[in-house]
Amino acid sequence: MTLDRRHWLLGAGLALASPLGLAQMGDKPTIRILVGLPPGGGTDSIARTIADKLREALGQPVIIENRVGVGGRLAGDALMNANPDGLTYMIAPNATPTFQTLVFGKQVKWDLWRDFAPVAGLVSYPLGMAVHPSLGVSNAKEFVEWAKAHPQKASFGTPGTGGQNHFLGVQFAKVAGIDLPVTPYKGTPPMITDLLGGHVPAGISLMDELVKHQKAGKLRILGIFSDKRSELMPDIPTFAEQGYKVRSGDGWTAMWAPAKTPAAEIARMQQALQKVLAQPAVQDYLMTKLSVLPHYRNAEEMAKAQREELATWEPIIKASGFKPE
Secondary structure (H helix, E strand, O other), rough: OOOOHHHHHOOOOOOOHHHHHHHHHOOOOOOEEEEEEOOHHHHHHHHHHHHHHHHHHHHHOOOEEEOOOOOHHHHHHHHHHOOOOOOEEEEEEEEHHHHHHHHHHHHHHOHHHHHHEEEEEEEEEEEEEEOHHOOOOOOHHHHHHHHOOOOOOOOOEEOOOOOHHHHHHHHHHHHHHHOOOOEEOOOOOHHHHHOOOOOOOOEEEHHHHHHHHHHHOOEEEEEEOOOOOOOOOOOOOEEEHHOOOOOOEEEEEEEEEEOOOOOOHHHHHHHHHHHHOOOHHHHHHHHHHHEEEEEEEOOOHHHHHHHHHHHHHHHHHHHHHHOOO
């Protein structure tokens, strides 16, 4: 069974639950977790892995509801409009609230601090760039030389524009002194498909798909946008150690609730998440299959990280001159 197929099954409500488990849940209301990115992508896979175990930890049904569109903004809209009764949450990458807030401004209906309540940070992970083997490059320097020699072909793919992946690529191009236009896609899966097919020369993404395809000889990872090498993939260098110092691009995925959700409900979910993330089987799956590190952070730690990230990226985005369509 493929990874994507497994996660589709995980997301099919209680399809995998045993009759005994269903009986124990009885008539307890269903908790829905909103995900603003496509099924089969990194964030969706993380959410489904956690949701699968939350059913047991909470003793009630938990389903994933994909509200795909506008870089996760539609899921944020749904969260803002949900009843604050402890039955609706959102799992999203840090890029959704950070970059939607900084890049799209008044186009965003919700306010991160007014309409959402932080619940917990769940995982952290490096972001990397990979190229198609046909380029004949094996490191960042060789890719820069290739881009200078082939300016009409040089570009990089991202799952949408105006997000973390996009601005990591913009920073890399600036530091390297090359022209590297962005080619946006509606999510990670179609970007990976085009990267594998050689239709886009490079792509920036979470590492799970990149590592898998590098092992198969179908892609070549140039490096990760982190301060130091990741314990998950110690053989992959950072761009900084290759001479291209880009603002650390580590990503993280977290959970939010609608504002005014009762503190007791948030505390109950936090306890369940801690329990799930402490399970050895979950930790192993997240690290070995999805290339992310379990990294529980409470609501205060998560909000602090969010504020620091907003302060860091705001001047970078302004300096880039990017304007959303």
